[in-house]
Amino acid sequence: xxxxxxxxxxxxxxxxxxxxxxxxxxxxxxxxxxxxxxxxxxxxxxxxxxxxxxxxxxxxxxxxxxxxxxxxxxxxxxxxxxxxxxxxxxxxxxxxxxxxxxxxxxxxxxxxxxxxxxxxxxxxxxxxxxxxxxxxxxxxxxxxxxxxxxxxxxxxxxxxxxxxxxxxxxxxxxxxxxxxxxxxxxxxxxxxxxxxxxxxxxxxxxxxxxxxxxxxxxxxxxxxxxxxxxxxxxxxxxxxxxxxxxxxxxxxxxxxxxxxxxxxxxxxxxxxxxxxxxxxxxxxxxxxxxxxxxxxxxxxxxxxxxxxxxxxxxxxxxxxxxxxxxxxxxxxxxxxxxxxxxxxxxxx
DNA sequence: AATGATACTCGGC
DNA sequence: TTACGGCCGAGTATCATT
Numbered sequence: 001x002x003x004x005x006x007x008x009x010x011x012x013x014x015x016x017x018x019x020x021x022x023x024x025x026x027x028x029x030x031x032x033x034x035x036x037x038x039x040x041x042x043x044x045x046x047x048x049x050x051x052x053x054x055x056x057x058x059x060x061x062x063x064x065x066x067x068x069x070x071x072x073x074x075x076x077x078x079x080x081x082x083x084x085x086x087x088x089x090x091x092x093x094x095x096x097x098x099x100x101x102x103x104x105x106x107x108x109x110x111x112x113x114x115x116x117x118x119x120x121x122x123x124x125x126x127x128x129x130x131x132x133x134x135x136x137x138x139x140x141x142x143x144x145x146x147x148x149x150x151x152x153x154x155x156x157x158x159x160x161x162x163x164x165x166x167x168x169x170x171x172x173x174x175x176x177x178x179x180x181x182x183x184x185x186x187x188x189x190x191x192x193x194x195x196x197x198x199x200x201x202x203x204x205x206x207x208x209x210x211x212x213x214x215x216x217x218x219x220x221x222x223x224x225x226x227x228x229x230x231x232x233x234x235x236x237x238x239x240x241x242x243x244x245x246x247x248x249x250x251x252x253x254x255x256x257x258x259x260x261x262x263x264x265x266x267x268x269x270x271x272x273x274x275x276x277x278x279x280x281x282x283x284x285x286x287x288x289x290x291x292x293x294x295x296x297x298x299x300x301x302x303x304x305x306x307x308x309x310x311x312x313x314x315x316x317x318x319x320x321x322x323x324x325x326x327x328x329x330x331x332x333x334x335x336x337x338x339x340x341x342x343x344x345x346x347x348x
Numbered sequence: 349a350a351t352g353a354t355a356c357t358c359g360g361c
Numbered sequence: 362t363t364a365c366g367g368c369c370g371a372g373t374a375t376c377a378t379t
Contacts, residue, residue: 244367296354298354
């Protein structure tokens with residue numbers, strides 16, 4: 001059996017916890033971009049906030065219109081704190097379950113013979129030891145466990161056997177299935193698939209044609225009632241990136257490069273601490289129409305964290321500006337394709 | 349045609 | 362009326378090499 005733990009409204013819950021005075025109030029955790037006083041988006045909001053129509057990704061200014069000022073608190077994200085608590089939760093889960101894999105800052109998966117009996121125990125341990133609320137799903141497949149959790153939240157626990165798993169997944173709206181987003185969902189609707197069960201009997205060739213090799217084959221398996229999943233290994237981080245918003249949109253290369261340099265410093269700090277060298281440099285541009293573009297280059301040999309990449313940065317920025325007429329709103333830098341053992345080269 | 353590397357976009361959280 | 366982050370990995374397109 002598989003078990004999926006999902007912390008409820010995680011960031012907002014943690015902010016609630018360190019403000020006992022905020023009991024019953026709307027808490028909105030925000031990513032402020034620094035462009036203007038209220039520019040930025042909502043990261044997470046607690047349930048009272050959701051009730052008045054505030055959701056993740058919403059512009060902060062709009063959230064403020066929906067939130068009664070006297071009963072609402074807007075706070076900036078504090079990722080470091082959330083990561084610390086996340087590590088504590090990880091410890092608790094590993095004490096209870098076997099084969100645990102952390103899936104994100106607030107989600108865990110586990111494969112455990114005793115998942116069904118351990119789930120209530122685990123939920124209680126997280127509440128008791130850390131004072132935090134979560135939702136746990138258990139099912140014969142990882143997909144089933146995730147969907148059970150998402151159905152049971154908040155503060156829920158749902159254990160599915162083969163039959164109830166089949167029922168839940170088969171009857172579900174495709175867009176409720178993790179891995180199917182608005183784009184795939186829309187295309188499925190177009191094909192007359194309104195519940196996952198409608199995939200039954202559709203041939204894999206046309207599904208692969210419509211959705212690509214990977215997604216098509218996976219949808220075909222879902223149609224056959226095969227939800228088999230593997231937990232996967234705990235993976236090392238493969239890339240590090242930093243992104244930021246420019247004070248104002250611009251096409252001035254020196255403005256853009258100035259911001260990149262700021263972000264680069266921070267990302268390189270990470271490289272140094274983690275002792276990583278890298279082979280790929282990517283610059284991300286988000287233009288005034290909020291579309292994302294990237295330019296990247298790879299090096300034959302890995303570069304150490306402190307290598308000078310001035311030339312390469314300039315070239316990537318120029319390359320982008322040469323092919324796009326749009327103004328740039330946000331920029332980012334990304335280092336990837338890590339090689340361990342800093343800078344050591346091999347023959348090829 | 350097959351394989352592997354690189355470039356780029358997409359989307360989840 | 363509009364309003365709009367910061368990450369990361371997955372997946373696919375494209376290119377180079379054989």
